[in-house]
Amino acid sequence: MNTESRHSDSLAGLSFLLVMAMGMPMMIFYAIGILGPALILDLDISRQQLGWLITSTFGFAAVLSPWAGALVQRVGAFKGMVGLFLLVGVSFALMGALPGFGGLVTALLFCGVAQSLANPATNQLIAQQVPAPSKAGIVGLKQSGVQAAALLAGAALPPMALAWGWRAALAAWAPVALLMAALVVRWVPPRVTAEQRFSLRVHAPNRWLWMLMAIQLCAGLALSSFMTFLGVYADQQGVSAQAIGAMVSGFGIMGILSRVLLTPVGARLPDASILLGVLFVLAGLALMIMRLASPQQHWPLWLGVVGMGLTVAASNAIAMSMLLHDARFGAAAASAGMLSAGFFGGFAFGPPAFGWLLARTDDFTAAWYSLAAILTAGALLCVLLLLMRRRK
Template sequence: MTADPTEKGPIHTARVPPSLLVLVTGGMGLSMFVLYAIGALGPFLIEDLEISSSQLGLLTAVTFGTATVLSLYAGQVADLLGGRRAFALLMVLVAADFALLIATRTYGFLLGALVLGGAAQSLANPSTNKLITTHVPPERRAVAVGVKQSGVPLAAFTAGLTLPALAAAMSWRAALALVIPVALAAALAAVLLPKDTGRSAKLRLALPAAPNPPTRWLMAVSLCIGCGLSALNTYLPLYAHQRLSMGERSAGALIAAIGVSGIASRVLWSRLSNRLDVPRSLLILTVASVVFGALLPAATGATWLVWVGAVGLGCSAAAANAVSMVAVTQGSGFGGTGHASALVSMGFFAGFVVGPVTFGLLVDTTGGFAAGWALVTAVFAVAGLCSWGGRRIVRDSV
């Protein structure tokens, strides 16, 4: 794989700075924390705000709908500001989002507050990938991206393990308030990083150029993966609580199970994608996602299957986006890192808009979860077909 020639930032060291890895990993986790918070706290939100399953899904859809639209510009913002400033802005947006969430008392206000969460998510991959391409040598970037992307399942693990217990002991608002000081501390740490000397002052915000064929292929795969993952993370605890009669804490722990398995799988598959190549890695992951996704509706007869399905999906579907980001940071055929990262993220976020809303409508109209889980399995299967069909295009780009 070759480095992206459009990146002009200097490589400051021959090894990956540990402090940088901690920062970008934490930043990815904080940017996505609201998604797992909605899933883990789903039973609390439905009871407190008296909302339906489809309204719960709309919370996720608003967040990622905003992220999808703003991803048109997020890559340019990261290229214009540089990774350091873009990352600091990301963390300030996360802190502001959670401050509004804990102040809300109505469902409508909650929807409005989540717009800021979408703005943060649109900047997450462009800013963190920009930091990596600036400060990490090309031969180490796959590992750095894998570690960085593990912050997302780490957020799932943390949310699923802690939020239900904290919400039961205090309130869901008090539980979410703990995120604010962490995000502000990360923003301060970003400001203290070395300045970005590769930042261009000539860039102006405008609609991005149409994605080239390899980027379009990654966007299509990311769209399907995002659709399935968002439905899974939003509704798995509710399904376990309502249909499998699991307690609120045990149901929330399923999100933690996805998270802990996803941490290792993202690092592992980011390494393997260098050997197996990106298309083959994505094909393996999507086929495995179909198999494990099919276990979830079967868990009504054997509850232990839901744990196997959750862990398996953390090892497969949750790792797919990390592999896509390896391709973007390593390959020269996708264009500038910030721009390409934003476009691929846009596809991923678009899936997060479609998945929860469609799943919630299926639950409300059918009165059960079977149709929703069929949707999840189907979109993972389509992702597998896209991985197979686009294998030559992307292989030539990385």
């Protein structure tokens, strides 16, 4: 009984670290969505430049991700997790210290490196230390860390920014990241042997992984654009900063529910591609409802936020679970790195492209329609992946 209790405590501590490892690098993503109006005003930047802030961190993450998986396999999940939290701490500290738009971009690059390590390090840790029957549930739980960051950012950042200013509100998360690094040292046993030597050579993904990467590219394009400009769009409709924070928290809550509940469901299906396709279609419908928002009625905004949280927010967790349940996609850390490259590529290109559309049309209508089209394309790619796997 004592052995079972110790194992349960160990798994609980590991789960907490996995959630934080996924959530801490993503905190800045939701912070920009919440603090967007203040950043535009204080830094004297355009809406399109706001999108480039997201590109600076996720573009770097997308470039590094194909090698991040091999690096984690070389140094081990323990060092990967410690390095991740240290990089996040440095990034948030620099956000509070470096001046101007260029300083913020520089600080975000460190977060990009951490983001590239998140999925390979956490997947490797799960593959090594979590029993097979618990893997799907733990993957869904750790992926919910991304949405837990939204919940925390939405609840904490508006009052912190109001009391201290946005720079101090961001810098306050640096000590939290350093504490998490210390907990990794305490709770995660380091492995002496590495699985393979590190190489700069990247093995090309197979057809299945390419298709899953394309699906995640669509998810990243839609999610990043939606969350980056949610605050700006809501502010335009007369929504207060506190209500915008509440919307982001609502997105986080729905995202946690969808990832924790739907990831095991996807693992039990004959092919989770079916579930992914349905979620993309429902997310497109949520965006169309959100378009009905106006200064007189804010309920479509809330429905859109809840709908996106319940649907496409779960897609990355389901895709990561597919990698762990089918070795034909590739090795756990390496395939996670490649899948992250597709997802982060969407995060890198989505916000500036969305901002470019806004600059050309000065209206959100065309931009929201473009996201609905991307989600439709993602649903079609899910059907293609389903057919490819059945043919195999």
